[in-house]
Amino acid sequence: MTARSPLATALQSAVLLLFFGIIVFPIAWMMLTAFKLPRDVYQLGLGFSPTVQNFGIVFEAPWNIGLRIVNSMVVAFFTLAIAIPAAILSAYSFSRFEFTFKRGLFFLMLATQFIPAVVIILPFYLMFRDLGLLDTRTGLVIVNLAIVTPFAVWMLKGYFDAVPIECDEAALIDGASRLAIITRVIVPMALPGVIVASVFCFILTWNEFIFALILTRDKAVTLQVGLVSFRTERGDLWELMAAAGVFITVPAFIAAVAIQNHFDTGLTGGAIK
């Protein structure tokens, strides 16, 4: 590239530093707040005496964040346990076979993402009310499948397409069934992709808010909706909110960083290639 003037380079560095700060600052500020005493929350300096008491308080009544963590984890686990295997089978079929309406069906799967969550939740709310599934983790798993499954199919098809069809043919000659090919050939060969898709779907489910807001009241409240409860008559309990925020953020960050190098192909991979 061109030789660049020192001024341009310095300017570029300044801009990059600014962006780095913009990205990191809100996260850092929330994390810091989680370690503050209530009296330090309202001061902007860094000279406060750190405490871990907030992380204890949020586990006590009425916050019961332990239950919220369990709810969020159970919902995420069962959503993935259903969506990922189903998506693997279906993505394989889309990747390897020709059939009538193939394009139409694949497009339909993606097109469902145009349907806003408020539309999906209206009928489910009414149905769960009749079935007694309001405020249950089962109900949350069912509606979460709506947002996770199409993404999983889309992403997985892209990764399966990258596995040479000769692998299937070799296994077929050896007498393997399609199911055996999927579980013993395709999934192992496309494992990084399967992991990326799973992590992506985990983050979607873990961070899901509107379904849980509408469907849960007490027993099945997730971490995300639990955040709302820190807004009390005494005002906002920011330090407790921040402590809950740490519990929300850390698992998602760990998952995201683990697949960072593949993440950019997440939402758009299937469409660009």
Next chain:
Amino acid sequence: MPDRIMRYLLLMPALVIVLGTTLWPLGSAIATSFRNWRLKRSPVPQSWVGLDNYAFAFEEPEFWNALQVTVVFVTLDVMIAVAVSLGLALLLRRAGVLQSLTRAVLILPFAMSPALIGVSFRFMFNGEYGVLAKGIGWFVPPLADVIWLASPGYAMAALVLSDVWHWFPYLTLIFLGGLAAVPVETEEAALIDGATPWQITRLVVLPQIKGVIAVALLLKTIFALKMFDSVQTLTGSGPGITTQTLAHYVYTIGFVHYDMGHASALAIVLTAILVGIGIVYTRLVIPPKAVAR
């Protein structure tokens, strides 16, 4: 089992899930949108009222307010987020310490939950002790006395800023992926021909990632149109209803007023807008080949 049957059998589980969890609710909401059904008065749907719910929806000033808020939000949000991330992606192409440092944190905001982002920004934009409100006031003195979340225009600005913060690093990752596929030779050739860096970016690099830009625009537009989480946790659609998006309006009618017929009609209108934009986009911007694959 022969492949002839197997291919459909494999398809079934995911297809049943997707149809059952998205298309069934859509159909059910369409049916409800033609009925009178206030949940507080009756546990079961009442009379069929034809298009009354739609007619009523279009008469309500709150609907037009929500539509206007949504259009303003989507326009600002999409333009700023895409422009900023495209600029940052171009800066991050070169190797360097600052570049790798910034790349390393790009994933974090996207992994953060929108509800938590809303809460955090509400804290930081607090008029009395919010660190962002104070910080902005320090850099731009005229803004020092603004009570962000209590003034309509500034509340919208805070909403846009929080969503841009959520999305621009992820969009940057998408653009970096697109830029990685641009052959260096095309830029070198332009350089030899005497093009300036700005000309190279505008005439050589950007045209080659047109497809990626189109996908990013569509993606961001769709998610912006569905905006709910941070509206609920950051501004609470206030002050008044000056930051109430369509999605939040549907939620309010459905789950605060429990008017299922009215809410369903509004939800269908919102879906129609999303699908309409989706169709126009896919026809106009994205090459048919890329979509069909």
